[in-house]
Amino acid sequence: MTKSETFMIPNHKAAKLSELDMMIVNSVPPGGNWKNIPLDVPSKRIEQIRDSYAQGKGSRSTYYGRLLPDMPAYTINTYFNRPGNGCHIHYEQDRVLSQREAARLQSFPDDFIFFGGQTAINTQIGNAVPPFLAFLIAKEIEKAIGNTGYYIDLFSGAGGLGLGFKWAGWTPLLANDIEEKYLQTYSNNVHKEVLCGSISDNETFSKIADKISGFKKLYFDKQLWILGGPPCQGFSTAGNARTMDDPRNSLFMHYKSLLNEIKPNGFIFENVAGLLNMEKGKVFERVKEEFSSTMKTMNGWILNSEHYAIPQRRKRVILVGSNDPLFSIEPPQKLTEDKESWVSVKDALSDLPPLQHGEDGSGKYYIHHPENDYQLFMRGNITPSEYYERNIKPLYKRAMSYSINSSGIERT
Numbered sequence: 001m002t003k004s005e006t007f008m009i010p011n012h013k014a015a016k017l018s019e020l021d022m023m024i025v026n027s028v029p030p031g032g033n034w035k036n037i038p039l040d041v042p043s044k045r046i047e048q049i050r051d052s053y054a055q056g057k058g059s060r061s062t063y064y065g066r067l068l069p070d071m072p073a074y075t076i077n078t079y080f081n082r083p084g085n086g087c088h089i090h091y092e093q094d095r096v097l098s099q100r101e102a103a104r105l106q107s108f109p110d111d112f113i114f115f116g117g118q119t120a121i122n123t124q125i126g127n128a129v130p131p132f133l134a135f136l137i138a139k140e141i142e143k144a145i146g147n148t149g150y151y152i153d154l155f156s157g158a159g160g161l162g163l164g165f166k167w168a169g170w171t172p173l174l175a176n177d178i179e180e181k182y183l184q185t186y187s188n189n190v191h192k193e194v195l196c197g198s199i200s201d202n203e204t205f206s207k208i209a210d211k212i213s214g215f216k217k218l219y220f221d222k223q224l225w226i227l228g229g230p231p232c233q234g235f236s237t238a239g240n241a242r243t244m245d246d247p248r249n250s251l252f253m254h255y256k257s258l259l260n261e262i263k264p265n266g267f268i269f270e271n272v273a274g275l276l277n278m279e280k281g282k283v284f285e286r287v288k289e290e291f292s293s294t295m296k297t298m299n300g301w302i303l304n305s306e307h308y309a310i311p312q313r314r315k316r317v318i319l320v321g322s323n324d325p326l327f328s329i330e331p332p333q334k335l336t337e338d339k340e341s342w343v344s345v346k347d348a349l350s351d352l353p354p355l356q357h358g359e360d361g362s363g364k365y366y367i368h369h370p371e372n373d374y375q376l377f378m379r380g381n382i383t384p385s386e387y388y389e390r391n392i393k394p395l396y397k398r399a400m401s402y403s404i405n406s407s408g409i410e411r412t
Contacts, residue, residue, distance in 0.1 A: 008362065009364060011100045013355075014098040014360075014361075017083070020041070024084075028066045033061055066091065073313065080097050081096055088102075102122075108125070120179070124157055124181075130305050134164020135384050141225070148171070150170065151172055152212055152227065154176050155230055156175035157177060159189060159190040161229070165227065166191070178198045259321075266327070270318050276302070288300065295321035295322055299320045302318075350375075354367075
C-alpha cells in the first residue's frame, strides 16, 4: 500500500457557513470579490463596504475573495473560516478553506497536527511564520556562523519558526507561549519542553531566564539563539489600536530584557509588515534601536513568502541580531522570483479530498498521487532540504523531467 492509501489527513475541516454566506460564496468567481456579489443579496456588511469604496476609503479587494487556482493565495489570516475577512473561498469548491488547506498554504506538512477548538487552531495557523521560510532563514544563519545551533522559541504559537529551524538541523531546547493549546500543538510536533505563561509576568520571565542559564551550562558546544515575534494584533494593519499604547506592543521590551539578561549568541525577531508603518515608521525605528543596544550587529529584511516556493503572498519583517561584531548574513536567495515560477494554490491543494461546507474530512484520504514537488513535500515524500534543492536556482538552468509510477511522481 502507498501512503496515499493509508494516511488520513488531519485537521481537514471546513467551517460551516450560514445561508447568507453560501449565497455570497456561490456568486463569487475565481479571482472575484465583493464586487461580484449581486446588489439584492441582503448583507449590511457588504453595503458598508460598497459605501466605503464609493467614498474612496479603499478597495477592500480581498474581501469576500475567491482564490485563483494558478496563483498563490493572499495572506492566510486567523479568520480564514469567514468568507468576508479576506480571500479565503476555495478556488473551485463552494466553501472557505479547510484548516488543513490553510496550513498547507503556510507550508505546514500534513503530519503536523493542530490541537484545540476551531478558533484556537485557526489562530495558530493564521499567526504562524511559514515553516519553510524559517528553514531558509536558519540555513543562512548556519552559513554565517559555520554550524547549526540551539534555540529557545518565545511567543512560539504552533511552532512555525521552531519547526523550520528544526528542519534545518538546529536543536530546540524550550518553547514559551501564553496559550496552553498552542503549546500542546508545539510539544506534539516540534519539542516536548514547553513553558506556559507571559514573558511580561515576572515569575514566568524568571523561570525562562533560569532554564536558559542552565541550558547554557549544559550546551556550550554550539551557539544559543533566541527566536520570537510578539503577537501580531497590535502591529497589524488589520488592528484598531496600532499605537504603542497597546500593551501587546511593549512585549518586545520584555524580549529585549531577556536578551540583556541571558546574552545569547544571537536572536531572530519577526513580525507583520504593518509594523513598518506604525506611527509613520517611528515604532519600527524604536524596535531596531532597542534591539541594537543588545547586539553588536543587526540585519533586517522584508521577505515575501511567494518568492520562497511557498504558495502564499505574505510579507514578514525579520530582524537578525548577533553578538559577534564580524557576523555577516544575507537574506535567503529567492527561489520563485517571478509569477511563472510561483507555487500556486492548485499546486498546493489539488490532491486533497473535496469537502462540503461544515464537513470534517479528517478521516478522508488523498484523491490521487502527488502531482508536483510541493505536494511531495507536504505529504512527507521529500524532505525540506530536498524541496529546497529542487527549487534552488543554479548558475545554469537544469532541465527537470518527471516520471509517474505506482508511488507517485519521481524526478529523473
